[in-house]
Amino acid sequence: MHNAENSKYAKTHEWAYLENGVVTVGISEYAQQEIGDIVFVDLPKTGTQVTAGQNCCVIESVKSASEIYAPVSGEIVEVNEAVNADPALVNRAAHGDGWLFKIKASKPEEYEALLDLKAYKETLDK
C-alpha cells in the first residue's frame, strides 16, 4: 500500500506509486492542507490517454479550483469512486484511501525521474 515514504512526487504536488506497471496518483499532505476543505473532485474518465504534465483532474475546495497533472504518461485505468461520494476523503487520507486515479504507465522512465519524499520536501522549503 502506498504511503508518503514509499511514493514519488511531482513538483506540482502529486504523489505517484508504481506497482505492476500501474501508477496510483494522489495529492500530497501539503497540497491537501493548502487546498483546504475539498468539496468536489472532477476525476478523469477511465480509458483516457494522458501525457506526463497534462492537466487531467480538478479538485474544488470552497474557495478555489486546483488542477491536477498526470505525473506520468499512459492510460487512465481506474478512478477512485469513493472520492466522488466523499471528496473530503482526500483531506483525511491524502496518501492512502484518498488516492485519485491510476495510470497504466507507457514510459516507466518518467516514474524514475520523479522526486523522492526528501527531494519533494526540499522544494517546499524554497
Place this chain on the structure above:
Amino acid sequence: MNTESLKKTPLCAACIEAGGKMVDFHGWFLPVQFDSILAEHKAVRTSAGMFDVSHMGQVWVEGKDAWKFLQYINTNNIKNVPPKGTYSHIVNEQGHIIDDAISFCIAPDKFLVVVNAACIDIDVAWFNKQAVGFDVKITNDSDNWGMIALQGPKALEYAAALIEGVKQMPRFTIKSIELFGANGYVTRTGYTGEDGVEIMLPPRAIIHVWDALKKAGVKPCGLGARDVLRLEAGYLLNGVDATGVQTPYEANCGWVVKLDKDYFIGQDALIAQKTAGLEQRLTGFVLTAPGVPREGCKVFKDGVEKGVLTSGTFSPLFKGIAVGYADTDLKEGDVVEIEIHGRKIPAKKVKTPFYQNRV
C-alpha cells in the same frame, strides 16, 4: 507574498495567533480562513462566529445639510431619525453603482456611513465632489476604528455578555457604547443572513472584544466563510457582483431605489432604465449535478449563451450556487447549463436569496 506593504488591521496579530491563513485582500492582510471554511460556515449558521471587518470604512457626514446631502447621493430614502440605519446604493449620473453602504443616523445633523474597504478613497472623493453647495462636513475616520462582526443565532447572547441592552436593539439600528475604556458603536447588522451585531471601537479597545469573545467560545471566521454566507444570503458584493457599470436594477436591488423622492444623483438614468426595461439582471443559479460554479463561468440555455457568473461557490446547504448577469427572458426554474472547466453542468435559475434569512 510581500506582506510589508499590506495594510494591517488592529486585529491582525490576533488573527495570526488564532491560526488565520492570511491573504492579500484589496491591499489588506486578512484571514481567508482559520481551521476550515466549512466549520466556520457551520458555526455562523448554527451558533456564532466572528469576523475581523476592521478594514471597512467609517465616514462621518455632519452639518445642517447632512441628511439632505445623503438623500442626494443615495438611491434609497435615508432615515433621519436616530438610531436608525439605512442600506442604500450610491450611484453616479449614469445610475451605475459606486458603492453600497449603510448610513446610520446618530443625530439629525450627524450620520455615520459604513462603506466597503476597497471603496473608501473612491467614496470620500465622490462625497467631497458632490458636497459643493451643501452645509456639510465629510470626515474619513476609517483608520481610527477596529470592527468585529459577531454573527449567528447565538450572537446576541454573546454580545449581551459585553454590551448592556443589545438584545433590545431593533435591526438596522446603532447604539453608542463604552467598552474596555473606550467609546464606540454597536449596530444590529451583518452580512451573513443571520442575526448579529457589528461592534466598532478604537484599535486599542477592539482587541479586548476579540479576546473576550474568543474566550467565551465564539469561533473566529475568515473571508472564505464570509463569502459563502453572504452569497447564500443573497447579498451583493460590490466590486465583484457590481463592477461600476451596473445599476441597482440590474444588480437585482431595485428595492433600494426610491424614484419618488426628491432629486438624487442618477435619478434620471434610473427612471429611463425602468421605463426602457432591462436586458440583463443579476440572477441566481443552483447546479443540479456535482460541481462548483465560479466567477467568469458562462451560462447557456439550449446552447445559446445567456449570461456570465460574477460569484459562485460550494454551499454546504445548497451545493453549487452562483449569481451572474443573465438575460431577463430566463424564467424561474428554467434549465440551463453552466460551463465549468470546459464541461457543461446542468443547473436551474432560482430566486435569491438561496438561504431564507433569519433577519
